[in-house]
Amino acid sequence: MVQYMQTRFDASFAALADPTRRGILEQLARADASITELAGKFRMTLTGMKKHIGVLERARLVSTEKIGRVRTCRLGLRQLEEEAAWIEGYRQLWDARFNELDKIVEELKQREKAHGRQKRGK
Amino acid sequence: MVQYMQTRFDASFAALADPTRRGILEQLARADASITELAGKFRMTLTGMKKHIGVLERARLVSTEKIGRVRTCRLGLRQLEEEAAWIEGYRQLWDARFNELDKIVEELKQREKAHGRQKRGK
Numbered sequence: 001m002v003q004y005m006q007t008r009f010d011a012s013f014a015a016l017a018d019p020t021r022r023g024i025l026e027q028l029a030r031a032d033a034s035i036t037e038l039a040g041k042f043r044m045t046l047t048g049m050k051k052h053i054g055v056l057e058r059a060r061l062v063s064t065e066k067i068g069r070v071r072t073c074r075l076g077l078r079q080l081e082e083e084a085a086w087i088e089g090y091r092q093l094w095d096a097r098f099n100e101l102d103k104i105v106e107e108l109k110q111r112e113k114a115h116g117r118q119k120r121g122k
Numbered sequence: 123m124v125q126y127m128q129t130r131f132d133a134s135f136a137a138l139a140d141p142t143r144r145g146i147l148e149q150l151a152r153a154d155a156s157i158t159e160l161a162g163k164f165r166m167t168l169t170g171m172k173k174h175i176g177v178l179e180r181a182r183l184v185s186t187e188k189i190g191r192v193r194t195c196r197l198g199l200r201q202l203e204e205e206a207a208w209i210e211g212y213r214q215l216w217d218a219r220f221n222e223l224d225k226i227v228e229e230l231k232q233r234e235k236a237h238g239r240q241k242r243g244k
Contacts, residue, residue: 006141014139019128022208029215079216084209086144087202093151094201 005082008059012083015059020044021052025061025075032074035064127204130181134205137181142166143174147183147197154196157186 015021020042027033027041039049053073056062060078064071137143142164149155149163161171175195178184182200186193 009144010139010141013135017132017135017139019132022131025212026215029212029219075216075219079213080209081213084206084213087206087209090147090151091201091203091206093148094197097151097197 009083009086011059012061012078012080015055015061016083018052018055021056024052024056024073028062028073028075032072034070034072036070038073131205131208133181134183134200134202137177137183138205140174140177143178146174146178146195150184150195150197154194156192156194158192160195 023042024038027038033041035046035049035053038044038053039046042049044052053062053064057064057076060076061080062073063076064073066072145164146160149160155163157168157171157175160166160175161168164171166174175184175186179186179198182198183202184195185198186195188194
């Protein structure tokens, strides 16, 4: 299960690591579109667009259906729920880590102060 | 600005598209570590670990500092805030899109029903 999840994360984050692919997802969230339409909108060759759609399909972020000669693309069933959860978990760890570091710096400052008072007291 | 954001997203999502790199972030959220320690923990060569750290550094998710012979890695200042926001925005678009499709299916069903009643009424 964990392994499966890891592979899925690899595929989805890699799919998101490209501005055209993020643009395709935003576009398909507005309306289904054929590969030809998408290629036109993103000023790209059909071959280039097919490659991007392939990456998005493998990550299950897009599904396609061929009716006659036209391949229609629509949003896949994956909603990036787990990816959002992973990032949220990381953000919490990050906060905890930086709060911890802040505390250490604060303690060092206090010690420095106390040390300064001791010195002046001598 | 938009272009800058896009490039940043490319780098951060690509950095997240690997289980070792996600593991390194989780590890550094617990404590700073040297490249040698990380290589040991992830059972990897120093060269392999340096490459991963390089990817994370370019995405500004990790920062490193060399003191003497040891390069210490710590979490970078980026907290994946914008990435979380992008995914959240996408999830909302996704919801809206699927609600819209649900409505269309519901309307088609209602029409079908009405049509059936008309037919039976004849």
